[in-house]
Amino acid sequence: MSGLNLLEKLLDGVDVEWMSLGDIGNFIRGNGLQKKDFVESGFPAIHYGQIYTRYGLSADKTFNYVSPELANKLRKAQKNDLLLATTSENDADVVKPLAWLGDKAAISGDMMLFRHEQNVKYLAHFFQSEIFQTQKMKYITGAKVRRVSSSDLAKIKIPIPCSNNPEKSLAIQSEIVRILDSFTALTAELTAELTAELTMRKKQYNYYRDQLLSFEDGEVEHLPMGQEGVGVFIRGGSFQKKDFIETGAGCIHYGQIFTHYGTYADKTKTYISEVLATKCRKAQPGNLVIATTSENDEDVCKAVAWVGSGEIAVSSDACIYKHHLNPKYVSYFFQTERFQEQKRQYITGAKVRRVNADSLARILIPVPSQEEQARIVAILDKFDTLTSSITEGLPREIELRQKQYEYYRDLLFSFPKPDAASH
Incomplete structure (x- = not known):
């Protein structure tokens, strides 16, 4: 089934409303947490920079902690909040999302949480879509450090299917998330398989090379x-x-x-x-x-x-x-x-x-003799070509899968009247 047919089946004639983020939830700024505040154990905490470097699209556990005393002074995310890194050195990364699925966690400055009643992973996938990115670009400010304010984020439109029936809306959102998560999982699985294959071939190549050159x-x-x-x-x-x-x-x-x-x-x-x-x-x-x-x-x-x-x-x-x-x-x-x-x-x-x-x-x-040197080179050239083809093919194959995910993600968010997002 194509993505478009799938979207039509999911909607099944229901209305889709393009709603401002400010109309479906509230933005809350993080405060007061710095990397130097991390301790070995304590209250779970997330620093905005880690959203770029440590986390994927969603998470239910943190990598760091702060003391309970400091945690009492900090703003906290709760399950189903969307966490956003609101500053970056480049336009592509600013407002990078993290769907938070865990218990309460303290959050730093230069990030905010979005509290809402939607499917948080639906929102996270949408925040990565071309439709969101296009809207976001007009609100980016700053020179070296690029940022988007909560008041501007609140103006961005998001498609909410069946907005007058929350139960049905969440069911449709969940199905879209399931489809997109399956693409993400397939990409991760393929990456792991190809990386393992590459590692095995390189070890095999190294073994034969050392054997051929050992006299x-x-x-x-x-x-x-x-x-x-x-x-x-x-x-x-x-x-x-x-x-x-x-x-x-x-x-x-x-x-x-x-x-x-x-x-x-x-x-x-x-x-x-x-x-x-x-x-x-x-x-x-x-x-x-x-x-x-x-x-x-x-x-x-x-x-x-x-x-x-x-x-x-x-x-x-x-x-x-x-x-x-x-x-x-x-x-x-x-x-x-x-x-x-x-x-x-x-x-x-x-x-x-x-x-x-x-x-x-x-x-x-x-x-050894020139003839023996040439024989060894001929064998190793074949191994080298094979290993190189896998090395070059790996990122190409992963990029192809990533583009496939992006294509279906953008298609699944191309609800009726997408022009409404620009109004």
Whole structure:
């Protein structure tokens, strides 16, 4: 059944009245509660910022508490109140709703509760709809901090089906909530399943990668990466993020190795001027580009093999590894536990962790024949492609389900005479 047919069946000819929020309930401001007031146990409490960061659409338990003495001075939400964070740094989040299904809870300033006789989750879903968002936008004030006042919220119109028959109205609201909750649950279930699948595939990939790159002593030579005839490490340098331009000479900034690049790359994300590039250290095709600093031990020495057609500039806090091995083979080796174990002994620094080029040169790498390196790379490329396709597909699939929920939510709130909401 389509959403439109479902809506027609739900309404079954009943009247729908577009009512001002001020006509169906009252807004009550929170007061006096700050994060520093939280204690280990006591009276349940909600800070407005947590509505953005900790809560979903509805909740029946708080994450924090305040002392009973302070709670006596604070405004409190009760079951079926709609809690609203009324300030935000962006227009989309301001007036984010939380349907409160629990016992009494103290609420902070910069939020308010809406007390009413409707289905609270019906209201929460409506507050996320495009119909509500369109009305809200004209009442937002403030520059850096965006806010909507209770007097303006009171003017916003909401569709109330069968408003002269509260019992039937609540039954219709409950059915709409059931449908929308089922979409939310399906999205959550799909997210959990795909995340578990991704985790399993990554573990499988990591296991095979480590197995393929583990050689018994005497099976192949394990040579220092900086040994003559094996390779040499060269520090990058001479450009910064502020030097990026739309087109020009390709470049890799060390920070991009964490955020943008995978095992290998044949195109750069950014460019610098040809004039600046002449002063920079460069990686040639087949070289590795390695981030030599990070805020954590795991990421330091993350590497990308440059397999593009021309040379590229490399920033400071990175180094270039010029070598005579299969570039992807070396890049995969940098991901193995064997490399990580050796790397850890050379990490220095407190807040910023780093490994210098001289230390990298001492790390031992197994050096099988070129044919064996190519065979290993061919196998790992297949695993890498499979894992990447799941990694990229996961957010796409979740986004699709979220859009499906939003479509049906907005459709289910598109009651007759929606133009009345703008009057």
